[in-house]
Amino acid sequence: MNQSISFFSGFGPKDLWFLPQAAWQTLVISALSISTGTLLGILFGWILSESKIIGAVTLGLVLDAFRSVPLIIQLVLFYNLFNVIGLAINPFWAGVIILAVYTSALVANVARGGIEAVGAPMRRASRSLGMNYLQTIRHIVWPIGLRAVFPSWVGVALGVLKDSALVSVLGHPELLKVARDLITRTQQPLLVLAVAGAFYFALSYPISRYAAHLERKWQS
């Protein structure tokens, strides 16, 4: 009698442990790309707000392209570009880099809005107090302008957290990829999807409520 090896297997407690691990991967990817993307985005937003014409036609156009092309296409495109130029890079770092650039394109828009919301009189006032340009930016424009757009920034960050699910197309085992593999193996779609969805919901929902709360508080 020859033994048959089943491709499918039952759903064991060990399988359930895969999902928190994958959720951690999702969290790491999101945290890395959101933090670097935000720093870059503030820098880009600052450049865009300072150099109206040159900034708009160069940096503005490039960032706009990142916002107008689906993230999944960007991921496949740039992952293959890394291969084309002979740069061996694993899916994790490729995903983080592309997500960070994507985040920076979204944050740049938000940051520019915030920086431009601080009016010229405010800047003139701070210059009259003897602050130089950098001091004005550092102590007046950023604290006021960036705080005003904080709720929108939270919205962008939440979007990226959810979009990090797309890194699965590169084959990195983040939450949704692991969920999909588990479904194929254990044939328990409802349970696995419910757990995976609960993880995303638990990450996203409190933050979105907090942002809505802040927005309401600051409006009144």
Next chain:
Amino acid sequence: MNFDYTFHWRPVMRKLPDLLEASLTTLQISVLSMIIGITFGLILAILRMNGPKPLAWIATGWVELARNTPALFQLFFFSFGLGAFGLHLTPYFIVLAGLTFNNAGYLAENFRGGFQAVPETQMRAARSLGMTAWQSYTRIVIPQVFRIVYHPMTNQLVWAVLMSSLAMIVGFRELAGETQALAFKTFRIFEYFAVTALIYYVMVKVILGLSRLIAWRMFRY
């Protein structure tokens, strides 16, 4: 780091008509999901604001799920999740249902904001001019709400077009899916996806341009 890759654009150019046809599918499914999504979004917004309790809870659940989970997760739900109940949708309906679910959730919040932004006194003023409830809704309140939500709605349409690219993963051949199928047949992955990225860019720009034109024409006074 050694550069020994030659670009081959010819296979892509030969398949360009296929890609353009697939981009029409993309537009079609996004617009359809928007139209159904707007209908559901309106219903959800109204239910959340003044529906009976159980229905309001269901509406809230829908909106929060649509907004707090990845769109890809929602597509998976409509493919594997419904499959668990023995309900196997075709890839087209999986994508349509997923996009519609997502659109309706986001639009419901926009509509709710729109309704809340129109002061109640507008309604009372219309009623005291002798309009019926229906007349004051359709002639006074809805036009003002529409003006407020017009911009978020066009943004959502753009998102729907971008989101429809997820169809690639569930195997529906709109622009992204078609690109993937062709790219992995010829292994000219970079070239195919570069051209597709360009097509998406042009589509988004055309949609935004048209919506701006319509807005300029409609909201002139």
